[in-house]
Amino acid sequence: MAGLHEPLRGKRVVFVFGSLDLGGAERRGLLLAVHLQKNVGAVVRVVGLNETPGRLSALCDQLGIPWSGVSFHWGLRRRVPSFLRALLAVRRTRPDVVLSYTRVPNLVCAWGKRWLGTKLLVWNQADEGLLLNGSAPFRLAAQAPDCFISNSKGGRAFLIDTYGIPQEMVQVVPNGVAMSAPRIGRDAWRRQWGVSSQVPVVGMVANLSVYKDHDTLIRAWSRVVAAGWEHPPVLVLAGRCDGTEQGLKNLAGALGISELVKIVGAVDDVPGLLQALDLFAYSSKSEGIPNGVLEAMASGLGVVGTDIPGIREAVGPEGEAYLTPVGDGDAMAERIVALLKDEPSRRRLGQALRERVAQSFSLDLMCRSSEEIISGAFLGCLSKAAAVENG
Known part of the structure; x- marks a missing residue:
């Protein structure tokens, strides 16, 4: 050595x-x-x-x-x-x-x-x-x-x-990726968001900049909400606010989903936040291999993301069926709804991605x-x- x-x-x-x-x-x-x-x-x-x-x-x-x-x-x-x-x-x-x-x-x-x-x-x-x-x-x-x-x-x-x-x-x-232990548990995170244990929660962890294209994810979210739910799902956006946050709030308001989109800013306890989610989404236009996606995979979450080389390289064959074209909110909503309503498939995908990140990243x-x-x-x-x- x-x-x-x-x-x-x-x-x-x-x-x-x-x-x-x-x-x-x-x-x-x-x-x-x-x-x-x-x-x-x-x-x-x-x-x-x-x-x-x-x-x-x-x-x-x-x-x-x-x-x-x-x-x-x-x-x-x-x-x-x-x-x-x-x-x-x-x-x-x-x-x-x-x-x-x-x-x-x-x-x-x-x-x-x-x-x-x-x-x-x-x-x-x-x-x-x-x-x-x-x-x-x-x-x-x-x-x-x-x-x-x-x-x-x-x-x-x-x-x-x-x-x-x-x-x-x-x-x-x-x-x-090396995930630390969560500082607070799933229930505590959900209480911060005002969300019960029965509510489906999807999250994205990425700094709020134009290149991450949160607009497409919020537009997709309006279609997810319209899919019909016993408990309306909630979208959580975590990351440093780089100037797009007010526009995202305005967009959510115009779509009538303000109460179902939580912009929480920068988070130190990312492992804890991820454990409070049911599914991870990533709408970026351009990436290498994004840490946010890898951390979600390491947490055992299924990932719905844009079909760009860096994300495809991250999720591999195990997750490529849940990648969608850049800017295509309809396709992203369709994949999110499919996984949220099919818990066994969601869990199998999360386990496969966890194994992939442990082996390759x-x-x-x-x-x-x-x-x-x-x-x-x-x-x-x-x-x-x-x-x-x-x-």
């Missing part, structure tokens, strides 16, 4: 995120940071391209991981000074390895690689190319990293097909695979540098 860990032991590994709040990419990165710090002996640090503390920085404090935030604005008038501030914030950490996550950190670190002072830059692809394109600035950025890690096959294909990156430089490491596998890739790339960069120095 000592030989495996040696390349990164004592090295300064800096994780660069878009904010100090918590989303799927940040959660994945933080889990890897804990592994590298605890099991490998790396000196880890987090830099957020936002000054506002959030759930990510709070977790860093709990875990003893130093963090810092820097004011960053993507708008054209302030982009250049923001870019310089971000590079300086990372450079001050004197990194040996920089791991960037999501679009803006990936682009910033790639464009400014020569000024970061790092020996290794790793671009982490957390989706299937959302908000990226084949324009010259993006293609230029994609030539800078020393290696790429994608959490899905779709993300890998995007990088190779769009930017011509050699296949051997792009590795796939699926997200890993373990936290240990994610961390060990990432460590192996980063260590190998780091040694490769050191070898190249030595060859250049020796002439």
